[in-house]
Amino acid sequence: EPEVTQTPSHQVTQMGQEVILRCVPISNHLYFYWYRQILGQKVEFLVSFYNNEISEKSEIFDDQFSVERPDGSNFTLKIRSTKLEDSAMYFCASSPAPFNTEAFFGQGTRLTVV
Amino acid sequence: AQTVTQSQPEMSVQEAETVTLSCTYDTSESDYYLFWYKQPPSRQMILVIRQEAYKQQNATENRFSVNFQKAAKSFSLKISDSQLGDAAMYFCAQLGGGAQKLVFGQGTRLTINP
Numbered sequence: 768e769p770e771v772t773q774t775p776s777h778q779v780t781q782m783g784q785e786v787i788l789r790c791v792p793i794s795n796h797l798y799f800y801w802y803r804q805i806l807g808q809k810v811e812f813l814v815s816f817y818n819n820e821i822s823e824k825s826e827i828f829d830d831q832f833s834v835e836r837p838d839g840s841n842f843t844l845k846i847r848s849t850k851l852e853d854s855a856m857y858f859c860a861s862s863p864a865p866f867n868t869e870a871f872f873g874q875g876t877r878l879t880v881v
Numbered sequence: 882a883q884t885v886t887q888s889q890p891e892m893s894v895q896e897a898e899t900v901t902l903s904c905t906y907d908t909s910e911s912d913y914y915l916f917w918y919k920q921p922p923s924r925q926m927i928l929v930i931r932q933e934a935y936k937q938q939n940a941t942e943n944r945f946s947v948n949f950q951k952a953a954k955s956f957s958l959k960i961s962d963s964q965l966g967d968a969a970m971y972f973c974a975q976l977g978g979g980a981q982k983l984v985f986g987q988g989t990r991l992t993i994n995p
Contacts, residue, residue, distance in 0.1 A: 798981065810926070810972060812982035823981050856924055865981040869916055872926035
């Protein structure tokens with residue numbers, strides 16, 4: 768069964784460093800998403816991406832964040848100059864269409880900023 | 882703005898019994914979709930069941946069923962014959978209004994007592 772895969776599963780980084788979280792969406796999907804879940808809190812939408820550009824983003828997704836689809840398979844989330852409050856679980860998701868289908872989630876990357 | 886509320890932070894049930902998790906939502910849209918996601922200790926988000934707002938019939942997936950009350954904006958999840966593997970966080974989520982993002986509730990932690 769096709770699945771969304773994320774690497775790494777856990778990343779520890781020092782405050783102020785840049786991190787790149789990687790995702791391989793399901794191959795025939797066209798819409799890609801990043802969500803964040805701070806420990807003990809709800810899952811929050813960060814950004815959606817379609818046709819090589821951001822289609823929607825939340826207030827959380829400020830200039831510190833960027834997304835990219837560098838090739839035909841990977842979808843990355845870059846966090847510049849990480850802060851302690853960026854520590855969270857980051858989920859990548861993909862869907863074949865934006866509206867009438869569910870998003871399939873990866874297993875998540877746990878980011879710890881120290 | 883869309884909001885999703887889960888008023889039960891924690892629920893517990895005896896193995897083989899039935900449990901119902903509550904969810905209410907608020908939207909001004911007429912066309913939307915509702916989901917229940919399960920998050921086991923591994924923290925992956927797994928789709929349990931989905932409901933299209935335009936369908937009057939409640940969705941069912943094996944032991945999982947929903948009670949969708951559109952006028953009341955209520956979307957509860959019923960788990961029959963609870964199993965130990967059902968223990969997890971359960972998130973209610975909404976997709977709609979032309980937005981591509983899922984809006985999640987705060988989650989309900991379900992414990993299954995053997």
